[in-house]
Amino acid sequence: MTRTRVLILITVAVLTGGTATAGAAVVDGGTKEAAKPKATLRAAHGQYEGAPSNVPAGGQNSAGVSCPAGQVPTGGGARTSGYDIYITDSYASGSGWTVLGKNIGSTQQSLRAVVVCTVP
Structure with missing residues (x-):
């Protein structure tokens, strides 16, 4: 012991x-x-939201947003007005981001695309 x-x-x-x-x-x-860390910020990443797109009850629709001039998309996603919308696709599209959503509810909802942009 x-x-x-x-x-x-x-x-x-x-x-x-x-x-x-x-x-x-x-x-x-x-x-x-x-010891001091060696990490440095390479580029600023701005996040931008597009205009809302209406998604009718039982229907589907798309929404898009573009990066400011001189910037490229590095990621993105969507925001919705309710829990009845399912995002069926989300992808970079040219100099912006596009999302597709399906509304399984009984009332109209809205869908917005969100993009994260950076200077190349």
């Missing part, structure tokens, strides 16, 4: 010491300084 306690204490000491220095780096003066 004593040997097990000693091994546990040694393991805890090694693990604690390893994690305490994992984020530190030695600089020229020999002092420790927190």
